[in-house]
Amino acid sequence: MFATRTPLRLSDVVIRAAIVGLALATGYIHLTLGGLLFTLNAIGYFTAAAAMVVPLALAVRFRWFIRVGLIGYAATTIVAWAIQGPYFQLAYIAKGIEVALIAMLVIDFARMDGNPVDVIKRELANLNGFVAKVRGTAGASA
Amino acid sequence: MKRVIQAMALAGLATLTVACSSGGGSTAAPSAAPSASAGASADAGSGVTVVAKDIAFSPTAITLPADTATPVVLDNQEAAPHNIAIKDAAGTQVFKGDIVTQQKITYNVGPLAAGSYTFWCEVHPNMTGTVTVQ
Numbered sequence: 001m002f003a004t005r006t007p008l009r010l011s012d013v014v015i016r017a018a019i020v021g022l023a024l025a026t027g028y029i030h031l032t033l034g035g036l037l038f039t040l041n042a043i044g045y046f047t048a049a050a051a052m053v054v055p056l057a058l059a060v061r062f063r064w065f066i067r068v069g070l071i072g073y074a075a076t077t078i079v080a081w082a083i084q085g086p087y088f089q090l091a092y093i094a095k096g097i098e099v100a101l102i103a104m105l106v107i108d109f110a111r112m113d114g115n116p117v118d119v120i121k122r123e124l125a126n127l128n129g130f131v132a133k134v135r136g137t138a139g140a141s142a
Numbered sequence: 143m144k145r146v147i148q149a150m151a152l153a154g155l156a157t158l159t160v161a162c163s164s165g166g167g168s169t170a171a172p173s174a175a176p177s178a179s180a181g182a183s184a185d186a187g188s189g190v191t192v193v194a195k196d197i198a199f200s201p202t203a204i205t206l207p208a209d210t211a212t213p214v215v216l217d218n219q220e221a222a223p224h225n226i227a228i229k230d231a232a233g234t235q236v237f238k239g240d241i242v243t244q245q246k247i248t249y250n251v252g253p254l255a256a257g258s259y260t261f262w263c264e265v266h267p268n269m270t271g272t273v274t275v276q
Contacts, residue, residue, distance in 0.1 A: 032221055032222065033222055033223065033265060033266075034197050034220070034221070034222030034266070035197050035222070035265075035266045035268070084267075085264060086225070086241060086264035086265050088223065088241040088265075090223060
């Protein structure tokens, strides 16, 4: 259930802590705005922040996906705000935090996962292996 | 944890150089007492007060005099930021007030032609009300 921990360098810990801190910060700001949409947005950030550090094997295995998902989540929030507004001080602060969050996630992805094309190739190969295994199991039991 | 979050928010503020854009003419001076919740009307110069609380406006219907600049007071009684913006029947925004938090602010709404308008909060677009100008 719990993942085997690979040793993290100090810089890894700092980056990871920054990601969690930034996600919690923008989540907190959205929580203070009130209303359903902002509250859901805050919950999304809090969940992602937890997923970035939780030592469960599944989360560790798919940490790359959590990074990509959080990048997309923050980018979507920024684009939605840019389209709809409103443009006031706290919103600019939140967007600044989200830009910083995306930057930190990109750095973390590059350090931990490497080339995204290689990651996709690796995951597709894993998926193919999994599908073949399932088919083999189903064929053997038939 | 809260201090960490506040520190992060302050760090974000420090790194930002973008200024807040605000288009509404407004002052922070307190004004008239709250009006009845069903609706409120203003004579020229006396103004009308709209309370923002629990992500809702009260009253949700106000009446302003036609062709006369009128003060409209927003009494934001909660931590969530709110403002008042007004659009005409065609959807064209005719007024935009500054966004405030837990503050009473007086907007100077310029002369409006007689007709029906909608006011809303730009932060929470589901917070709406009607403005009758007559």
